[in-house]
Amino acid sequence: MTLKEEFATRNFSIYAQWLGVLSIIFCFALGIANIFTFKLLIIIFSCICIASGFVIIFIEIPLLLRICPTSASFDAALRKITTNYMRAGAYGIMALIQYLSCISKVTSLLVPAIFMTFTAACYALAGLKGQAFVGSKTLGGAGVAQMIV
Template sequence: MTLREEFATRNFSIYGQWLGILSMILCFALGIANLFTISVTIIVISAICLISSFIILFIEVPLLLRICPTSSSFDAAIRRISTNYMRAAAYGVMALIQWLSLVSRASSLIAAAVFLTATGVCYLLAAARGQAFVGSKTLGGAGVAQMIV
């Protein structure tokens, strides 16, 4: 299935997965960019944003759990986030942390918060509509991980 065919399925979990990849890129870039500010609160939240980018990477690209040497407890924690509701909750928590950066002052972390919120909403819509999680084959979903093992 090509990327165009995946988007044509109108499955919100596919949209959420791709928004998750965009969120991961934004969290990585903005986490690094905001580490060099004066506000201690922004520095702490940007460090959390940076850590979130790596968590999102393992959530959205399941192939990496087979390739990268990680602990069994980390693998188990990531595998628990497999349903649409759990993914929506995980993105909701990450988004809430980024929205809390507004307590200190407005920064570019708002962009990460917006994308994390949009990703969580996509997964929540997929769960509410009863759509099963469908991983993108481009990102190592069904079939690709099986070919490696």
């Protein structure tokens, strides 16, 4: 299935997964950019944003769980985030944490928060519409991860 065919399925979990990939990019880029400020609170939230980016990588690209050496407890925690509602909740919590960074000063850390909110909304819509989670094969979904091992 090509990327165009995946988007044509109108499954909100596919849209959410690709929004999650954008969230990864923004978390890393803006987390690193804001870490060089002189406000301690912004530096802390920048580090949290970068850590959220790493968590999102392992949530959205399941192939990496098979390739990268991670702890058993980390793998077990990520394997619990399998349904659309659990993913929406995880993204909602990460977005809320980034929104809290605006308490000190409004920075570009707001952008990852907004993208994580959109991702959570798409996962929630997929859950509400009764759509099963469908992993993108481009990102190492159902078929690719099993072929590696």
